Amino acid sequence: MDALDILFTASFWVAAIRIASPLIFATMGELICERAGVLNLGIEGIMTAGAFAGWFTVYSGGDLWAGVLVAALVGAMFGLLHATLTVPLGLSQHVVGIGVTLLATSLTYFTYRLALPEVTSPPKIEPFQPLPIPGLSSIPVVGEALFTQTPLTYLAFVSVAAVAWILYRTPVGLAVRAAGENPSAVEAQGISVTGIRMGAVAVGSALMAVGGAFLTISAFNSFFFQMINGRGWICIALVVFGSWRPGKALIGAILFAAFDAYQVRLQQISGGIVPYQVFLMMPYALSILALILVARRATYPKALMIPYQKGER
Amino acid sequence: MRLEPKPAPSLAVTLLFPLAAIATTLMLTSLLVLAAGASPLSVFYLVAKGAAGSQFALLETLTRATPLIFTGLAIAVAFRAKLWNIGAEAQLYIGGVVTVLLGTGALPLPSVILIPVIMVAVMAAGALLLLGPAVLKTRFGVDEVVTTLLLNFIVLLFVSMLLQGVLKDPMGLGWPQSQKVIAEAQLPRLIQGKRLHYGFVIALASAVLVWVVMKKTVLGYEMRAVGHNSEGARFVGILVNRTLMKTALLSGGLAALAGFSEVSGLKGNLTLDLSPGYGYTGIVVAMLAMLNPLGVIASAVFVAGIFVGADAMSRAAKVPSYIADVMVATSLLTMVVAILLTRFRIRWR
Numbered sequence: 001m002d003a004l005d006i007l008f009t010a011s012f013w014v015a016a017i018r019i020a021s022p023l024i025f026a027t028m029g030e031l032i033c034e035r036a037g038v039l040n041l042g043i044e045g046i047m048t049a050g051a052f053a054g055w056f057t058v059y060s061g062g063d064l065w066a067g068v069l070v071a072a073l074v075g076a077m078f079g080l081l082h083a084t085l086t087v088p089l090g091l092s093q094h095v096v097g098i099g100v101t102l103l104a105t106s107l108t109y110f111t112y113r114l115a116l117p118e119v120t121s122p123p124k125i126e127p128f129q130p131l132p133i134p135g136l137s138s139i140p141v142v143g144e145a146l147f148t149q150t151p152l153t154y155l156a157f158v159s160v161a162a163v164a165w166i167l168y169r170t171p172v173g174l175a176v177r178a179a180g181e182n183p184s185a186v187e188a189q190g191i192s193v194t195g196i197r198m199g200a201v202a203v204g205s206a207l208m209a210v211g212g213a214f215l216t217i218s219a220f221n222s223f224f225f226q227m228i229n230g231r232g233w234i235c236i237a238l239v240v241f242g243s244w245r246p247g248k249a250l251i252g253a254i255l256f257a258a259f260d261a262y263q264v265r266l267q268q269i270s271g272g273i274v275p276y277q278v279f280l281m282m283p284y285a286l287s288i289l290a291l292i293l294v295a296r297r298a299t300y301p302k303a304l305m306i307p308y309q310k311g312e313r
Numbered sequence: 314m315r316l317e318p319k320p321a322p323s324l325a326v327t328l329l330f331p332l333a334a335i336a337t338t339l340m341l342t343s344l345l346v347l348a349a350g351a352s353p354l355s356v357f358y359l360v361a362k363g364a365a366g367s368q369f370a371l372l373e374t375l376t377r378a379t380p381l382i383f384t385g386l387a388i389a390v391a392f393r394a395k396l397w398n399i400g401a402e403a404q405l406y407i408g409g410v411v412t413v414l415l416g417t418g419a420l421p422l423p424s425v426i427l428i429p430v431i432m433v434a435v436m437a438a439g440a441l442l443l444l445g446p447a448v449l450k451t452r453f454g455v456d457e458v459v460t461t462l463l464l465n466f467i468v469l470l471f472v473s474m475l476l477q478g479v480l481k482d483p484m485g486l487g488w489p490q491s492q493k494v495i496a497e498a499q500l501p502r503l504i505q506g507k508r509l510h511y512g513f514v515i516a517l518a519s520a521v522l523v524w525v526v527m528k529k530t531v532l533g534y535e536m537r538a539v540g541h542n543s544e545g546a547r548f549v550g551i552l553v554n555r556t557l558m559k560t561a562l563l564s565g566g567l568a569a570l571a572g573f574s575e576v577s578g579l580k581g582n583l584t585l586d587l588s589p590g591y592g593y594t595g596i597v598v599a600m601l602a603m604l605n606p607l608g609v610i611a612s613a614v615f616v617a618g619i620f621v622g623a624d625a626m627s628r629a630a631k632v633p634s635y636i637a638d639v640m641v642a643t644s645l646l647t648m649v650v651a652i653l654l655t656r657f658r659i660r661w662r
Contacts (some may be wrong), residue, residue, distance in 0.1 A: 091650070094397050095645070098596055102638070102641070105642075109633075113633035229466070230462070275474045287459075288455075291449075295455045296453065
């Protein structure tokens with residue numbers, strides 16, 4: 001098949017949307033945290049914990065949706081840990097974030113080994129199955145790509161709409177955005193900046209964990225060590241690329257996923273002339289490139305990474 | 314709840330805080346040991362015994378501490394100037410690559426010349442690798458945390474490509490590994506027949522040198538000033554961006570030495586499992602040392618001891634050795650809280 005023809009096949013776009021789904025969840029999660037003024041570098045570890053928690057719930061006999069819920073709760077718990085250290089205590093968001101990633105990852109691996117001491121190959125579960133939407137799914141290419149996915153992918157798109165609606169159309173969203181831009185103004189309204197930020201980080205982290213769980217209970221059917229493989233860091237780049245806007249970040253995630261799906265197919269048709277590692281490097285290199293491209297016009301939330309203390313100016 | 318600044322405590326009290334952080338870590342992780350159905354006291358005893366209970370254990374701990382001293386120093390230097398280098402893992406691997414490139418026979422030189430030449434080249438390569446993210450930070454405002462993190466993945470894939478391509482050992486039976494470095498490029502063992510090698514001595518010397526640079530030189534002063542308050546530093550005439558570049562060069566060079574020391578002193582060749590995350594663990598080492606270069610030695614030995622001890626423990630008790638990673642990560646978080654409490658008092662209302 002020709003390298004360009006791939007772009008017009010439905011199966012390619014179905015794969016791209018599937019690859020985008022975990023990124024969409026986690027990018028929305030990080031976006032909420034950062035809009036409230038907190039950089040959450042715990043994302044990589046929280047996704048790992050979510051991937052395990054979701055899978056393990058289903059493996060232990062739970063419902064698939066119970067898996068999603070447990071993952072979200074585990075994520076929120078790590079989010080609260082992160083928020084407690086960075087918001088009221090005002091500790092370095094860089095150091096705490098890396099610490100939360102190390103802790104969530106190591107706790108996950110510890111629990112996995114404790115729960116399944118003798119296992120050599122990871123056990124499989126019955127994951128979410130594709131649920132074609134009648135009518136819409138028969139539209140060529142676009143309909144197939146968007147509407148023959150699993151329920152969790154549909155939820156990813158719903159989460160973008162929900163995040164956008166809450167951020168721009170509700171008082172809570174206004175308070176979150178203001179906490180990231182001008183926290184004293186929030187406090188002047190009698191709203192607690194600490195409360196808003198902690199809530200935002202908890203909810204954002206829950207979304208990150210669901211993104212992780214997508215990998216184990218929708219895209220694949222088991223849990224592997226190192227399966228997040230830098231996706232969390234890529235999501236941080238996607239938030240910047242999307243100028244902290246849910247819609248733009250969604251487009252970024254889909255473009256990125258399309259590129260990722262494309263490199264896998266190029267790898268197959270290149271016939272091994274180019275080492276496969278070159279293709280695997282591309283997503284990471286692309287993320288760095290995207291950061292450089294948008295850096296000049298990036299307008300960070302003004303209070304991002306600046307701790308807030310009541311009564312201080 | 315609010316934080317109130319308080320006067321800096323005495324040195325003795327300051328030294329108590331890491332101990333308090335470690336004590337808290339032990340209490341928290343003993344919950345996990347209980348969950349695993351073992352007794353915390355006996356497990357921690359086994360860890361301590363496995364880390365320092367015999368000459369073999371102690372030498373193994375010091376061997377494991379060697380790369381951690383290098384990466385810990387790299388992070389301590391960078392974080393002091395608030396340059397968030399999370400890419401020590403990549404810099405370490407590049408150090409390994411350069412060691413293999415120059416040390417497998419390309420340069421037919423006697424040991425006394427060859428080893429210094431390799432070290433300089435290794436440091437240059439690591440420095441250049443971090444210079445990229447540093448330039449992106451100062452010129453374009455791209456956050457170095459994300460770029461250094463992403464570079465870790467890129468460099469590891471690059472190394473994997475080299476090990477299956479140009480650096481592949483023809484006698485390696487298809488295994489992705491490089492050739493062994495020649496005898497002249499090997500760091501000798503400190504004690505005949507044991508694993509501890511001269512890399513440990515180089516690591517100690519580097520710690521002292523870095524301490525001198527940080528405390529006694531203009532560069533060290535500028536780095537601390539930039540980290541403390543970059544606007545203020547600019548105001549008194551410090552070239553902030555240039556200082557950040559120098560910091561990046563020093564930090565990247567130090568991290569790359571970890572790769573050199575592991576290849577040249579311990580493993581002999583480059584493989585994809587050269588480092589089980591020494592670059593990331595270096596962050597914990599540096600924070601436990603409160604970014605003090607001499608403290609890095611002590612905290613690297615401590616962290617190495619946990620890993621070595623936990624390996625030995627998990628063979629005896631039925632507790633997964635990942636408990637070591639949990640302990641190390643927890644101690645990072647308890648330590649940053651402890652450091653905060655040296656400077657602030659928490660007022661509840």
